[in-house]
Every structure is written in C-alpha cells, then in structure tokens.
Amino acid sequence: LFRLMSEAQRALLMDAIAGAMKGVPEAIQRRQIGHFTKADPAYGGGVARRLGLASDAARAAG
DSSP states (O other): OGGGSOHHHHHHHHHHHHHHHTTSOHHHHHHHHHHHHHHOHHHHHHHHHHHTOHHHHHHHHO
C-alpha cells in the first residue's frame, strides 16, 4: 500500500506515525522502524529520520 501512495500521502503517513511514536521508548521505536523497513526501506527510513534516529534511517536506506 505504501508504494501505491503519492509522495504527499507517504509524507503524511510518516509524519503521523512519527508523531504518534514520539513518547514511545526508543527501544520500541527502533523495533517498529525495523518492521517498517521490511515493508519498504523508504518507509522505515522516513519514520526514523522524523524521530531523529539517524542510524536507523541510514541502515534503512543502505
């Protein structure tokens, strides 16, 4: 589904997910980013960047 969305829709989704995860412990954020990355590396990387988890974003892009 992520790959069928427009760029604007993807950005809105990643913004919403990252916003909802702001208060979640970092270990859980990283676990979820791993799941998102398995679905699509751009999805995992986008959420990771929005959460300020640069190492996860780089791993997702790599």
